[in-house]
Amino acid sequence: MFATVIVSWIVFTLLLKVVKTTMKTAFIAAVTIVLLHAAFGISPQDIWYQIILVPQTLSQVVRVR
Numbered sequence: 001m002f003a004t005v006i007v008s009w010i011v012f013t014l015l016l017k018v019v020k021t022t023m024k025t026a027f028i029a030a031v032t033i034v035l036l037h038a039a040f041g042i043s044p045q046d047i048w049y050q051i052i053l054v055p056q057t058l059s060q061v062v063r064v065r
Contacts, residue, residue: 036042 033044033047036047037044
């Protein structure tokens with residue numbers, strides 16, 4: 001019984017750390033998007049479009065060399 005409590009506590013602690021890290025990352029991404037939009041007029045759609053183009057750009061760079 002005692003081992004079950006310890007294992008449960010370890011799993012709970014690990015999940016809590018994962019959720020905390022995920023929330024922190026989501027907050028940083030949201031703040032970055034808002035700042036880009038406010039400062040430079042870059043919309044989330046523009047950012048997403050550039051992210052979509054990354055694999056294509058990388059494949060072109062690799063082919064050139």
